[in-house]
Amino acid sequence: MVDCLSKVMLHTVISCWQSVLGLALLAVFVGSSLGCPSRCECSAQTKAVVCHRKRMPTIPDGIPGETRILDLSKNKLTMINPDDFGAFPSLEELDLSGNIISYVEPGAxxxxxxMHSLSLKSNRIKLIPLGVFSGLANLTRLDVSDNKIVILLDYMFQDLHNLKFLEVGDNDLVYISHRAFSGLLSLETLALERCNLTVVPSEALSHLHNLVSLHLRYLSISTxxxxxxxxxxxxxxxxxDNWPSLDHIPANTLHGLNLTTLSVTNTNLSSFPYQALKHLPYLTHLNLSYNRIRHIEGGMLMDLVRLREFHLVGAQLTAIEPYAFQGLRGLKVLNVSHNRLDTLEKGVFQSPEALxxxxxxxxxxxxxxxxxxxxQKRHTILFGDSQPECNTPEGIRGRPFQEFKESLLSYYVTCTKPKIRENKTQTVTVDEGQHVLLHCSAEGTPRPTVSWVSPRRRILTARSHGRVMVHNNGTLEIKSAEIQDGGVYLCLASNTAGNDTLMTSLAVKSLGSLYANRTQHYTDPSNTTANGTASVTIGLDLKTILVSTAMGCFTFLGMVLFCFLLLFVWSRGKGKHKNNIDVEYVPRSKSNGTNVDSADIQAGPHRFNMKMM
Structure with missing residues (x-):
């Protein structure tokens, strides 16, 4: 009994002392000098002072010196002066967001x-001078977003060696100096959004050697x-995200990066950036949603060997070609919802069983x-919150995949081989320079794709552009037919069930002569057959005649010019030479021997005079 009373009394004494100590701590924190500021809320346990939305024009008096968390958001503060917070050396978190602060003095x-967290968000700051953040060597989080800042100066963050998270978006930023981020040795996350930057600040970013996450949203950068x-x-x-002017990503834009997550969304991209992604072998998550990408070609993503998730939502996608995901053995999540796809074939995937x-x-x-x-995999694969439905055929329109019965699959889910309506070889003759339309329409399930093979074995598809192109209905159009366009064209209609073909012969008549169909012929007599008929004819049209005439005229004029040149040279030399020439000679002996007649020797050489005319 005595032991019980002793324990009760001991417990009572301990409880009393705890109460006394708690009141003492509260007195030290709240009532040591002026107590908790008027209209604010104070917590002795967390050493927090919350003066949120109290319409205070200045920092209130009575804030305990041991305060660790100070919330002055949504008030009427206009300026931060040096040493405004000098009496609170234990301050760890300071929230000044939502005021009307227009200037922060250096040394504030x-x-x-x-302190490890500072928020100056949603104020009216236009410029942050050097020295504002001096003394904040242990700051890890800084938010200066939603202000009126126009420029980030060189070295403005140089004292923040331990900063890990920086928010500078929602400003009027037009320029970031090349050394603005110098000194941010530990920065891991940077958000630049809703500002007036027109180019990526590559030089400034190059100082962030430990940056892990970069968020660039709502910018007007076009290139x-x-x-x-x-x-x-x-x-x-x-x-x-949300770069409405961006329509192209050059091949080496991402060169040198080791990204695992890439998101390029809500831009004006109209083609898949295959070459830009080629150097990202560590990429595991790719999001290209809400662009204008219509096709994914086959075999172009083989370098993304670690890709696990791919999102392409709302991108106007109409076709994913076979082997599009060749090499992506670990692809587990594919999101292509809200597009224009009519099918997704098994041959698209490297490992469909991994999906x-x-x-x-x-x-x-x-x-x-x-x-x-x-x-067939509808019970083992996840379709998300919204079930896919059939648009055709009519008998199962609108039916979710999960509600299909096995007995219906073999009845409705079928394919039929293509059949071209025109089943005879066609012959088309046109004049040179005319438009040509070669028709080829086919029926089948699924709808056949139509391609053409030219006489020179060139494959023409609906994606071919230029003078010769294939329309979506299968018609081959040749604009301004040329002689070399003539020959036999092969139409090929194909789908999963098979294919059908149709040949069309095209003849293009030449209109090169001035007189249509009045071509002159020259027969080479040296190239004749045994019966005397020439085997080679050379057409002489107007163009050939004109060229030949021009060449003849040039030759004639050249000869005339050469004659005039000789006459000019001769006339310049007239009068500068002698008209008479004396010629000496020794006549030969009349005998056949070697001896010369002595009379001739004594007479000496003979002379005669010749006059130049």
């Missing part, structure tokens, strides 16, 4: 050596230059034999 946070993100060797996550999540809803899907593999 000099004494806050242990990405090669090596835009140079020296960011540790960058792993890059987000480019775990397939989001293909809100597409005009044609449920034929090409989708049979998906319907």
């Amino acid at each position: 946070f000099n004494a806050l050596f242990v 990405l230059h090669p090596y835009s993100f140079k020296k960011l060797f540790r960058l792993r996550h890059l987000e480019i 775990e999540v397939l989001l293909i809803d809100n597409n005009p899907l044609v449920c034929d034999c090409r989708l049979m593999w998906i319907l």
Whole structure:
């Protein structure tokens, strides 16, 4: 009994002392000098003072010196002066967001050596001078977004050696100095959004050697230059979002990066950036949603060997070609919802059995034999919250995949071989320079794709452009036919079930002569057959005649000019030479021997005079 009473009394004494100590701590924190500021809320346990939305024009009096967390957001503060917070050396978090601060004096946070979070968000700051952040050697998070800042000066963050997160978006930024981020040795996450930058600040970013995540949102940048993100060797996550003017990503833009996550969304890209992605072998997550990418070609993504998730939502996608994901053995999540796909064939994937999540809803899907593999896996694959539905055939329109019965698959999910309506070889004759239309329409399930093979074995498809092109309905158009366009064209209609062909012969008549169909012929007599008929004829049209005449005229004029030149040279030399020439000679002996007649020797050489005319 005595022991019980002793324990009760001991417990009571301990409780009393705890209460006394708690009151003492509260007195030290709250009531040591002026107590908790009027209209603010204070917590002795967390040493926090919250003066949120109190319409205070200045920093209130009575804030305990031991305060660690100070919230002055949504008030009427207009300026931060040096040593405004000098009495709070233990301050760790300071929130000044939502005020009307227009200027922060250098040295305003000099004494806050242990502070790790500072928010100046949603104020009216236009310029942050050098020295504002001096003394904040242990700051890890800084938010200066949603102000009126126009320029980031060189070395303005140089004292923030331990800063890890920086928010500078929602400003009027037009320029970031090349050394603005110098000194941010530990920065891991940077957000630049909703500002007036027109180019990526590549030089400034190159100082962030430990940057891991870079978020570039809502910018008016229209061009990405090669090596835009140079020296960011540790960058792993890059987000480019809402750049409405961006329509192309050059091949070397991302060169040198070791990204694992890349997101390029809500831009004006009209083609898949195959070459830009070629140097990203460590990429695991790719998001190209809400662009204007219509096709994914086969065999172009083989370098992305570690890709696990691919998102291409709302991109006007109409076709994913066979072998498009060749090499992507680890692809587990594919999201191509809200596009214009009518099918997704099994041959698209390197390892279709590895696919775990397939989001293909809100597409005009044609449920034929090409989708049979998906319907057979419908119980083991995840389709997300919205089930894909058949758009055709009519009997199963609007039916979700999960509700299909096995007995319906063999009845509705079928394919039929293409059949070209024109089943006879056609012959088309046109004049040179005319438009040519070669028709080839085919029926089948799924709808056959039509391509043409030219007489020179060139394959022409609906993506061929230029003077010769194939329309979506299968018609081959040749603009301004030329002689070399003549020959036999082969139309090939194909789908999953097979193919059908049709040949069309095209003859192009020449209109080179001035008189249509009145071509003169020259027969080479040296090239005749045994019966005397010439085997080679050379057409002489107007062009040939004109060229020949011009060559003859040039030759004649050249000869005349040469004669005039000789006459000129002769006339310049007239009168400068002698008209008479004396010639001496010794006559030969009349005998056949070697002896010369002595009379001739004595007479000496003979002479005669010749006059030059």
